[in-house]
Amino acid sequence: MPRIEPVQTRSEQVADQLRDRIAAGEFPVGSLIPTEKDLAEETGVSRNSVREAVRALVHAGMLASRAGYGTYVTDTSDLAPTLARHIDRDREQDVAEVRVILEREGARLAALRATPEQIDALRSALAVRSDALADGDEDAFTAADIDFHRMLMAASGNALLAELYRGVGGNELALHNVGMSRETAEMTAAHEAVVTEVAAHDPGAAAAAADHLIALVEALS
Structure with a gap:
């Protein structure tokens, strides 16, 4: 029919x-x-x-x-704003679990698809993040951290995944709960490890590095 x-x-x-x-x-x-x-x-x-x-x-x-x-x-796009309107009504645990899935899969796909230019951009975002941390500049640190995670999702080569990530708030909740004041050397190293594995084009290792980073953030939240 x-x-x-x-x-x-x-x-x-x-x-x-x-x-x-x-x-x-x-x-x-x-x-x-x-x-x-x-x-x-x-x-x-x-x-x-x-x-x-x-x-x-x-x-x-x-x-x-x-x-x-x-x-x-x-x-x-109207996808991210539409999702954002649902965030306050959904269980916080549900939203957090979706973010974890997107972060892990984004890192895995980025290891398969990231261009040299995207990898350079990720490294630059981490450099800005580290400089802001050293200077005690909370606003610059927050902006650089958000940029890093959004760039990682963009490097996945999956526009829908990147839009979903942005729509569910990305890493903004983690930044609100953790923030620059609770940043540790281990967390900085965990961010760098994600880029290292993406640059090595090792999807399994990139996903594992993202899992480790998420675990560190959750431990402080």
């Missing part, structure tokens, strides 16, 4: 077009999208349909509006 596809409304079609254009990088995060009038002319639909499409993407967390400024891009 043939599958019957649902019929999209004009506003849904416009919303999908905007999603595609944002995902393709035509409108980067922080940039303004065209005005309601311009979008109506571009797409050939009514301004009411455009308004509904934009409202749907605002609700999804991809767009935001500011009086006197316009409507701008806040995220390249």
Whole structure:
């Protein structure tokens, strides 16, 4: 029996077009999208349909509006914002377990797929992290740690995995519970071990290194 596809409304079609254009990088995060009038002319639909499409993407967390400024891009996908809205309602243990799975699998896949440039970027993030730790700069330390883990997920070559990781809060909860003040030489070494195994293109060892790092963080949480 043939599958019957649902019929999209004009506003849904416009919303999908905007999603595609944002995902393709035509409108980067922080940039303004065209005005309601311009979008109506571009797409050939009514301004009411455009308004509904934009409202749907605002609700999804991809767009935001500011009086006197316009409507701008806040995220390249509606997956992460949608997941983020569920975090507070889900059991903390459930969320933590999903993060562990993503972190481990991200490291394993990165060992298989990371490019030399991505490995260099991971090393640079760790260098910034270490410098911030030495300087006692909490903000720089936090930013570098978040960058490192997101880069690791990006190096997995699986865009959905990286987006899921970001959507469930990545390593931000661990940073909140542990933070720079509780960083140890063993934790610094554990981060470096993950990069070493990724650079060696050893997926099993990279996953094991990620497991060790996660265990250290959980012990301090």
